[in-house]
Amino acid sequence: MAPELQTLAPGVHFLPGAVNSVVLEDRRGGALLVDTGLDESHARRLLRALEALALTPTGILNTHSHADHHGGNAFILKRFPDLKVFAPPLEEAIIRQPILEPLTLFGARPPRDLQTKFLLAPPSPARLAPEPGLARIGGVDLELIEVAGHASMMFAVRVGEVLYAADALFGPESLEKHPLTFCADSRLQKEAAARLGELEGVRVVLPGHGGPSQDLAGLVAANLAAYGRVTAAVREAVREGAAPVDELLARVCCALGVTMTNAGAVVLNRAVVSAHLTELLERGEVEMGVEGNRLLFHPVAGG
Template identity: 25%
Template sequence: MSSSQPPNITTVLSLPFGENTYILGISGRSDCVVVDPGFEPDKIFSELDSQQLTPAAILNTHGHSDHIAGNEAMKSRWPDCPLVIGHGDAGKLTDPMGNLSAMFGQQLISPTADATLAEGDVYEAAGMQFRVLETPGHSSGHIVFVLEDQEPNILIGGDMLFRQGIGRTDFPDGDMNAMVRSIREKLYTLPDSTVVYPGHGPETTIGFEKKNNPFVPGE
């Protein structure tokens, strides 16, 4: 059952890429959702332990190494916790070329997905409902998660829209035209008050980016 109570959102910063892992949990509950566990899973464990939280799901916005590097450690500690990613990027989990780790001299292999998501799906976990939007551009199978049952809405945006920036499109399956389309047609149609929690850097809002983003200005 979903809740209209906004979740508490904790950001765990993972080096070396300054990647944001998010822990979302509703007050009074002992379960939570972890989004995009990065290269420093011990930091995530410390945060979960300090808040006495147990993950009910591990969500990946896309399959690049800095967003999936902690999957294996998470699954090792909580083997029954489902690992969930968009259907288009699921193959990157076990492909070091696809997840870009080979580019940095590593052979990162994540556990495979327990479930995959597509446009319009609603994934429920820890008392929250995450609506899924497919947003190709940074990677071909990138997805974002929208929490709509409270005001303001919350967008867990991965590497699409940053504060006055956008994700890179120069990786093998990146596409600048697709990026602009995804941002304009999927993200900029969300309410202006929607708070964006990006994969890198500080949070922002849809309204601020429509006015101030130099790469994809609102039309």
Template identity: 35%
Template sequence: MAYVPNPVNIGVVYTENAAVLVDSGLDESVPRKISRLLQKPPLYLINTHSHADHCGGNAFLKKRFSTRVFAPKMEKEIIENTVFEPFYLYGAYPPNELRNKFLMAEPSAVDEVIEEGTITIESVDLEIVPLSGHSTNQIGVAVDGVLFCADAVFSEETLRKHRIFVIYNVEKFLETLDFLEKTSYSYYVPSHGEVTRDIGELVEKNRKAVENIINAVLEITVNPLSTDELMKQLFDRFEITLENLTQYILYRSTVHAYLSFLLDRKEIEREFRNNVLVWRRC
């Protein structure tokens, strides 16, 4: 077992005859490079979730090695129909500017849907661990005391760089952090960051980052604000400068996740004023 350091770390588990990869990177350059390093051919691939930087190398692996691909339910649909990612982020058919490799990987077929529990590939048992929150149905892969934990936690460097990092469901993300804190794997391999033996410190940094955003939203909405006004104040507070449409829709989607979380908890309320949707702290 090993991993290949990369902008998205790639897990490697060896069976008797093959390598099982955990995620495939942003585009074909990643598995092309990794395949030259492997001791055995990458005949199997487990996608932790459907974001383009985790499945962008799938199509190359399928063409070159006839790799058998496993992915969670729901994530499978996006991997096979990758326009869904910019579609759900944008809210309609995405313009060409959003149909880029960072949001829309080359589509590829998923051979088998995986769920929580143990799967066996060539006599090697791999534990599929639910880690949703960052994505709809993200999973981790555990084997021999090592958990490849995808984007369930982010490194301190990533938290500094992306002050408001992508979350699909805030409640599920926090529940996943609570779950990870109670686990006792020997090593944790996040997709972004260094391998660690102590997940507790990283969990606490991620939890604190989420709490800071929640508190900022509540402070900002002491007076009614439209979504755009709220985002403007939030970005200014976190010293974020928007530079392109891809960045904007990722941030907007994440802000909407926080608004959903707080609205369901009845900590904020919404109303329409002169045909404008506004948010206000309860």
């Protein structure tokens, strides 16, 4: 076995890192790469690991468009320019035009501090992946499972008894390190995690961030509890008094013990609070209005 690759099942490996990359063998000397990591450094490790196993990449599947999951594409495509890159709907457009990620988070052309590799990966020519369900990509038979919520669209990948949950589930250390778990839609994030918990026959689950686990139910429960804590913290922040998103973000960070030290962290966590506010608005637990030229969120009267 290549020194850095770890095996989850015959022909199913992963390269651990800040983001996990999955390697799925096609049994003919090739392998589909699922998520390529943040940057060239991770991509180099991934290609060295493949070379040690005498494997050649047959394709790339990006589970979603966040820079830490497709930032390695560009380096791999320099070595293997004919590789096809697949991603879910909308996500493939962002991978082709990565400026859309920081632009969306900031709401306008992002300043230089928001154009780092953590928010702005090199572009790569992604195309639409097959629809959710059984599929064949890069010569590998797999199942794509829709798990939108963390991103606008995202796929988990199942091969036999192995489930790569992508960022629908996080390892315990990641949940502890990042209490404000990123999401584009907090309601869908919870629903996706719960659906994964209903899968039968999963022997091992690998989150996008964290080590493999044989306790799918326990991992799902930990993630749902973490997501619920964020919703509760946002609800309590609103109950402290009407405020705009940035003030609510400060209140939530105080409650959860989060310290932000750079612009990237602020715009990411601001998006998380906004997502949970939308969920609470839809539940009828908070209200939104414009007062004094400010967009404010406040408790429901009498609630």
